[in-house]
Amino acid sequence: MRAKNVQIQTKPNYGIDAPGLVRFFFTAGAVALAIFLVVLFSSLWGQIPKIVVGTLLGIAATYLLGMGCFMLYGSKVMKLKDRDNLLNLVPWSGRELVLDVGCGRGLMLVGAAKRLTTGKAIGIDLWQQHDQANNSAAAALSNAATEGVTERVEVKTADMRQLPFSENYFDVVLSSWAVHNIEAETDRKTALDEIVRVLKPNGMVVLSDIIYQAEYAHYFERHGMTNVQRHNNAIRDLVLKAVTFGSFAPSAVSACKSA
Ligand SMILES: C[S@@+](CC[C@H](N)C(=O)[O-])C[C@H]1O[C@@H](n2cnc3c(N)ncnc32)[C@H](O)[C@@H]1O
Incomplete structure (x- = not known):
């Protein structure tokens, strides 16, 4: 396929890889964060269970949201930097x-x-x-x-x-x-x-x-x-x-x- 009727944009957009996985990390991270906040501000929980469950949920939310952000960084920043280094390997x-x-x-x-x-x-x-x-x-x-x-x-x-x-x-x-x-x-x-x-x-x-x-x-x-x-x-x-x-x-x- 050659370029015909191709819409011109002002900046290239090389996309987001594994979008389903990125969505999963952000959704699961948001759910973990929401439950973490509920546990944190709930008066129904005793101090010790609150600390244990809250800590686990806090770690899970941080990891999941961090992975989502990292995957976006990989697609949008890391890959572009790596591209130039990789192309420099070829004696053009x-x-x-x-x-x-x-x-x-x-x-x-x-x-x-x-x-x-x-x-x-x-x-x-x-x-x-x-x-x-x-x-x-x-x-x-x-x-x-x-x-x-x-x-x-x-x-x-x-x-x-x-x-x-x-x-x-x-x-x-x-x-x-x-x-x-x-x-x-x-x-x-x-x-x-x-x-x-x-x-x-x-x-x-x-x-x-x-x-x-x-x-x-x-x-x-x-x-x-x-x-x-x-x-x-x-x-x-x-x-x-x-x-x-x-x-x-x-x-x-x-x-x-x-x-
Ligand atoms: C993660 S994307 C990377 C795309 C691009 N190389 C980049 O770095 O932005 C992987 C690409 O491989 C393509 N792909 C997966 N399996 C393939 C196959 N068997 N033959 C050709 N392309 C395939 C997908 O459609 C997708 O566009």
């Missing part, structure tokens, strides 16, 4: 053909297009609303228009487990917070098979995600990719894994396809 010539796997509203797609001169960035996605709020081909193209890169961007509806491109097609394959959405490990492996298949010899993949980075790095090493590197901040990783019970620690893996 400006002529590359780039694929963004699970492009959503176009965060990496548009970021890559801004580094191209004669090249082209193509994004594919299934536009699953539970993975990112209001993601669509039109939303990605609208962000491309806002950032002035319409001419260098294209989007297609496709499943990352069956990429509609011939082998050795792309110079660079990017993906941000998308592959983990595939639940079965065998299906994630199929997506990685596809990424490697469509990458040209000497081409580079930069795969950023919130979990499974070790799985991706092992896959690339086992499949003859060279220069396999993990890009993570050990302290941030440790803290995020601890507070999210291992479910959220964004970092990336990069690798090159052998010539």
